[in-house]
Amino acid sequence: MAIEPTPKPYRPRIPARLAYPLHAVLATNRVYRWLAAFVERQPRLYRWFTAGERITKERLFGCRMCGQCALPATGYACPMTCPKQLRNGPCGGVSADGSCEVDRTLRCVWLTAWDRAESASRGADLDLLQRPVDHRQWTRSSWLNYWQGRDEGLAITFSDADPYPPMRVR
Amino acid sequence: MSGEGGLRAALASDRVVVTAEIGPPRDADPEVITRKAAALRGWVDAANVTDNQGANVRMSSLAGSVLVRRAGVDAVMQLTCRDRNRIALQSDLIGAAALGVRNVLLLTGDHPALGDHPDAKPVFDLDGVQLVWTARTLRDEGKLLSGKALATRPSWLIGSVENPFAPPAALRARRLAKKVAAGAEFVQTQYVFDVDAFAQWVRRLREEGVTERCAVIAGVGPIRSLRMLSFLTGEVPGVHVPPELERRLRGVPAHRVEAEGLAACVETIQTLVEIPGVRGVHLMVFGHDDEVPDIVRRAGISRKGDSDVD
Known part of the structure; x- marks a missing residue:
């Protein structure tokens, strides 16, 4: 796995209509929570599990192992493959043909995210406020983090009733 | 350097707000900024000081903002996520408040690959939205991202940018x-340049109730030459010049292009300020700061003609 300073927009290898049901299979529950806690207690098991996650998600989504997965809220197009690693939507430099300002041969990953989310009627996911990434989680398993509830508050909604939601700080 | 006026007061009033842009110099000469600010004084409500615009090294926007304020113009300090992690960003935001900078404009920033140091490490620890969120947390909650409290909170006005024309x-x-x-x-x-597309974007903002919470200031500027026209249409990401304007500029003799571009800019301003939900215009005249009074006057935007910072 390479944590290169300027990643390249990645086109997911599975269609959005498969990715959403796949997530439903992995959705957190008591069994997964117990399993995650068990795996974390065994360093060797943790390494194997994380390697498996990395191989799978690297192929499918260009995963860079940030450890706090945003995929379910981005139409399963990874925002960490944006050269600016934007978590909250596309920058203003997307050109009229939809290409990335850093590499004109590649399509903006946020445009891919928008199309995929919209195709699954999940466009509203892109309205979520994504809080800053915890850089200590790089190379950690995002699945184990997710199952143990560490992703709570990673993305939050705003509405007319709550127009200025507070950021959860430590 | 306290007192009324500036961007906050202008936004609270009912007149058309005017801001302009000052690009700091590539050297340590404070006079350049002072001169630019002096040309704008009385004609704008505030001047933006860019943060290493286009990922090219310049005097810092914090230093530039302080110089602009000293020259009697309210400053909008631009701050990007490109070169600083969350520690440096929060530190510069606090420092700006301590030095009397009353407005900050927070953005993601251009990628270093596009600037004069393509070999630099791109930081992007936060994105533009998260930086705005961080600033509001500092000011309104009085907390750092670490959760530590600020005894004296900053009070700047928080701004951001958007490109209505990018997909x-x-x-x-x-x-x-x-x-x-x-x-x-x-x-x-x-x-x-494409007023119709812009008006559509503002209409969507009004439908979403955004214009009630956020003042929309439209970016405008004259196209001075056919070279600038090709540059804007070809190389600047996310700028759309409609074909009618392109035909208009190409249809006049070479020595008339600049005047035609200025006239088009003035007309654009006059149309923009009539769009419901538009609070003002942001003038981008790159190096022709002395033209701002002329543009403002010709567009018929009433000014006090005196300084906005005491």
């Missing part, structure tokens, strides 16, 4: 809504 068009109004939820109280836009 996906359907997402651009909602993206600003998100920045407003994060804390943006005003927004300055990319160059507006």
